[in-house]
Amino acid sequence: MGRADERRARQRGGRRAAPKNRSSRAAAPASRNESVPAAEQTTAAATGGRAAARRSAKKGAKGAKAEKGRIRRLFTWKKMLGTFLGLVVLTIGAFIALYMTTPIPDTANADAELQSNVYKYSDGNLLTREGKLNRENVDLAEIPEPVQRTFVAAENKTFYNDAGVDLRGTARGMLNTLMGKGAQGGSTITQQYVKNYYLTQEQTVTRKLKELVISLKLDREKSKNYILAGYLNTSYYGRGAYGIQAAAQAYYRVDADKLTVPQGAYLAALLQAPSQYDWHAASDTGRRLVQQRWNYVLNNMVEEGWLDKAERNAMKFPVPKEPKAAPGMEGQVGYLVNAANNELKKQLVDQGVAETSKEADAMVDAGGWNITLNIDKKKQKALEASVKEQLTSKLDKKKRSVDGDVQAGAVSVNPKTGAVVAMYGGVNYVEHFTNNATRTDYQPASTFKPVILAAALDQGAETQDGEKITANTIYDGTSKRPVVGSDIGFAPENEDDLDYGDVTVQTAMNKSINSVFAQLGVDVGMDKVLKTAGDLGMDTEDLKAVPAQTLGTMGASPLQMAGVYATLDNHGKKVTPTLIKSAENSAHAVKAAEPIGEEVISREAADTVTSVLTGVVDDGTAKKSVRDNPLRKGQKVAGKTGTSDDNKSAWFTAYTPELVTSVGLFGESAKPPHPQVTLTGATTGLSGDDGRVNGGGFPAQIWAAYTFGVSTKVTKFDLETDQGAAVQPSRSASPSPSQSEEEESEAPSPEAPTPSKSPQTPTTPSNTPTTQEPSEEPSSEAPTPSNSPSTPSTPPEDPLDPQSGQ
Structure with a gap:
């Protein structure tokens, strides 16, 4: 075989493996040591290896x-x-099954229904917000339409035409949730509303699927306006503001209906990142970004044809106001809020909006109420300042522990409208929860005496001698004189056990003589006295018609007493003090209680009482604080002081033709359980003789500083009567035999000896309340015939505990 043949043979061997028998035969001569050249043997071996490799690769x-x-x-x-x-x-x-089994929830999530109640002064200025969330829902009609569209332009331009969902955005959100990338945007306004109102903020696939289904259903069942309103009212805008109304107040100090388009565009821009985009808290980057988004919103509006381009170009970025802490419940705010809530709850029941008081509680506590009070902001501040100036600034519980037991309460009412224009509930709501202006656990004491006179005059009552009672009727003012004509014995002690002898009703009112009014109450009939008290506005339902009530031993509040005196000031037409001017939420508009009612006592009776009460101010227990006050400037005033048993409460309730104010001071221990205690010793050296705090002292001083401070003009009473100090000089009865002709009607002085106390009566009178008034000596009066009743023999005991009002 030539070389060419060998090469072709090798090439053929490289292309395919030689047959097995051929290989065997080729290998046989070698094994038999046949004469085969070495080069051929090497070539053959190499060829066999390559063939094996080729076979393996091919396999x-x-x-x-x-x-x-x-x-x-x-x-x-x-x-x-x-x-x-x-x-x-x-x-x-699966989606169809989910769609069929996922209904629109019947109720919102817990947070979505929480709102704050908004309280305003009578002029519309904000008093406070109260509630777990700073939210106040408003109707879409209250939001200007261009402002509505700023939110659509910012969040969902296709809102008015879409089916309520963004499938790509939802899918992207679910994918990112599965991949752990957190919350992602892209939801429609409808979806965001569903999430805010019906669902939660959790980032799960299940929640996103529910959001998708409910959004589709909601878009089919509800109008776009309904959805947009819900979205605007449930979104969070930063600064603790939920809903557009709260946001408008938080950023621009206006209500939602006063927002401009630039302001609306800013609020719409905020929704993307409330904290980052709050102008006054934002970094330079945050400010730049929010301005970019603000421009984006307005440009979208132009693009959608919702805003004129020239108008848009003229708009400037509306820098929001600095954050302002929402007013809390400190000071007087808490007292006003609680009193307003209680009045609202009562109206809800009275007007049939709520069936029970429990239901009314739930309705008010749920929030969402916009409540405007009758409180006049200037008068409220003036009353607070008067209490501080005349009383609390003088209290020092470090020097005198009793100073820490002094509580003040006051209510001021317009007698023509019944509006409560000012209220003082205590030194601070967060320190003393009980509202001293509405509490009814202290005795009104002698401020009840005008009610007795009103009943006598209105009923045409007569004395035991059968003479009609008038302001000039003479009564025996002897201390501890037992009453005549009662099955229940009663012999009250005058203050300091002073004897006044025969005095007129007018003088008895001026001096607040207990013995006279005890007999007067019996002459009228205590059942009739209590009926008149109830008609005038006091709570007398559970009171016993016994003579001891003539000393004002029942409980009453400054609010109640202001109503009683306002009715007298209003010529006998019932005045119910009303704190709420208006109250409404998204479902109800509650009518304010009708403050002016029918005539409960005759005009002549009411006007006569007013006339008599002017004598208390001009010639009685209030003259030092009121009559001689330099701020009075001729203003006509009618009023009555009161100081209860053991000096536990002190009052001055008085009025001008335009304003009625009742001021009460109450002794309440600063130590739990806060029992009633005496006021004696408070501000010793400032409060008068022996440290007693009486109605003619601090209460009258507070009243005068407030009333004369807020009065804009001097007014006179329009009275239809011929009785009383306002229309005629008071008639005087003869002094008691123990009196000197030179004695004056003021407090005892070295030049004027005090009257002697009456000798003890042979009879044994019942236990007697010691209701006190400021020390006043009997005046020297012109002698007139006396028709006072004679002293009876031993009277039966009075079953009423004289301490019952304490």
């Missing part, structure tokens, strides 16, 4: 090819298409 290639074939047979395009279609059908079926 592997065939195996791989076979595997690929199996995969191709398993994943054919037909099978893949079938699988895809199966998944689509399965997904659609």
